[in-house]
Amino acid sequence: MSIAENPGLRERKRLATRKAIQSAVLRLATEKGLEGVTVEEISRRADISPRTFFNYFVSKEAAIVGDGPELIESAELESFIQGGGGDIFDAVGDLMAEAADRASEDRDTLLLRRALHKQHPHLFALRMAGMRQFEDELTAVIARRLAHDDPSLARDQAALTSRARLITLVAIGTLRHAWSCWADEENGESLAKRVRDSFDQLDHLLVAAAAR
Amino acid sequence: MSIAENPGLRERKRLATRKAIQSAVLRLATEKGLEGVTVEEISRRADISPRTFFNYFVSKEAAIVGDGPELIESAELESFIQGGGGDIFDAVGDLMAEAADRASEDRDTLLLRRALHKQHPHLFALRMAGMRQFEDELTAVIARRLAHDDPSLARDQAALTSRARLITLVAIGTLRHAWSCWADEENGESLAKRVRDSFDQLDHLLVAAAAR
DNA sequence: CTGCAAGATTGCAGAGCATGCAATAATTGA
DNA sequence: TCAATTATTGCATGCTCTGCAATCTTGCAG
Incomplete structure (x- = not known):
């Protein structure tokens, strides 16, 4: 806990899973077209259960578009x-x-x-x-x-x-x-x-x- | 066929069904909230089969928002x-x-x-x-x-x-x-x-x- | 009026989306 | 090491949406 204790293990893992999902859905949609992609397949690529996918994003589309911008400090x-x-x-x-x-x-x-x-x-x-x-x-x-x-x-x-x-x-x-x-x-x-x-x-x- | 022969019976019925669906979905969503409304219920109110609903609109939401504007003559x-x-x-x-x-x-x-x-x-x-x-x-x-x-x-x-x-x-x-x-x-x-x-x-x- | 072609409606089957719930597993902090 | 918190997962369930084939309605020409 010496370098940066802001992001604990939990937080880092969560971020990583999020990125993994986004990367998976983007690559799959590019390869097979948006309609040809299922949540099941996304989950397989991202190494999570289909149920977990919905703990991160409310829909396939939400995973693709990502988050909106945020105002500055x-x-x-x-x-x-x-x-x-x-x-x-x-x-x-x-x-x-x-x-x-x-x-x-x-x-x-x-x-x-x-x-x-x-x-x-x-x-x-x-x-x-x-x-x-x-x-x-x-x-x-x-x-x-x-x-x-x-x-x-x-x-x-x-x-x-x-x-x-x-x-x-x-x-x-x-x-x-x-x-x-x-x-x-x-x-x-x-x-x-x-x-x-x-x-x-x-x-x-x-x-x-x-x-x- | 004296007054206006543009809209035949077919076309008029189609328009009427479209309006009926829109009216049904708007009233239902107002009464029970957007999430509480199913296509089945909309169809019942509009007197059509659920399958027919999707011949008119691709989704519940599409029936609510209606059509976009059109440019002038x-x-x-x-x-x-x-x-x-x-x-x-x-x-x-x-x-x-x-x-x-x-x-x-x-x-x-x-x-x-x-x-x-x-x-x-x-x-x-x-x-x-x-x-x-x-x-x-x-x-x-x-x-x-x-x-x-x-x-x-x-x-x-x-x-x-x-x-x-x-x-x-x-x-x-x-x-x-x-x-x-x-x-x-x-x-x-x-x-x-x-x-x-x-x-x-x-x-x-x-x-x-x-x-x- | 009749019959045929085009178009609209419907039921059914099936794939996929999305959520609640309860059990299990991992992380945290003491 | 233990208890509390949080994350993941499987399962059951209900709804959305599409394709297909059967049936019915409308338009039109003879």
Whole structure:
């Protein structure tokens, strides 16, 4: 118990099983197509019982799409909230690029998942569903920044929330754009870089639209 | 065969069955909760065999969320494509508000569906998935308008597509905002009106962001 | 009206998904 | 080493969804 006592044996094993399942389902789905894969076969490859599979994931699909992104540490959040002045979409874009970086797993997993997402749009929808919590957290953070930037807005709670939610959803749309570009590339940039690109394009769009 | 010979008896019956199923599933899910409803019970209420249910919908959930929106008639599309000059988001907002109007069914259905969406976020995700075709059509139309507005852009196919896709996804985000506001109201405006509101807010956001 | 072709409904069988429950096994901390 | 906690597993069960073949309905032409 000298090096790192954070992750005990139990925790490490759990993580390993989780990865094993995800790896198994991704490889199987790639080999035999999504519909041709059964939980039984996944379990055989991952060396667990079929029953155990459902202790980790509620469905085959959930094992494929993985977890949604998570918001960053509180210290950096504070700097986002207080870092007024600049374009808010730029700032949100940075937040998202960092989240994308943090969520990135090994490259093989990423590529397999990407290919499956491309073939099966409904998996993509599942991924969107898994982002709801992220969305809500993001909206809350953006609302705090808006209130900090413009205290007069903070008095009208409804307007504040509405605007924060709109910014969130536009940002999520931009994130989807980044995903879409990333998926279309043969085998290219990191997702984080693509995210920054898309937010840059959004910036150009805004300037053009407002200058009309 | 004097009034309208478009919909024969066959077609009318099919439509009626479809509505009966949707009505049955919405009422049952409202009464007993989404998880407490079986296909068998839905079929009993709709007076069809369970097997027939699956001839109409691929799943319980699909029967609840209904169909995605459809793009408008070609004549109005042409005017969108040629109607350069104005803010493109305004124009897209109009397109969407009209699509929302056209897709609206009877009020009861709408309200039940809304309540269920609120309780079960994953239904909402399914609805988003059902919009993929709409999204793709919208992107194609926007690309044509962009090319019409700025012929020099049309030479760089990749940039054109990328921009059209970004506009589409930002617009979809705004549509989601409209849904979200609409769902939060006790029992209010039409969805189409809400859509216009959200696109107005987007406009303000753009001006503010660009004027920073 | 009649008969035929196309299309819709149904029952049945079967594979797979997903969950609860209770027994068993592994990990933790004292 | 022991007791508490947590994870894994097998079993039973109910529901989802699909393919297939039989039957019935609708559309249409003669």
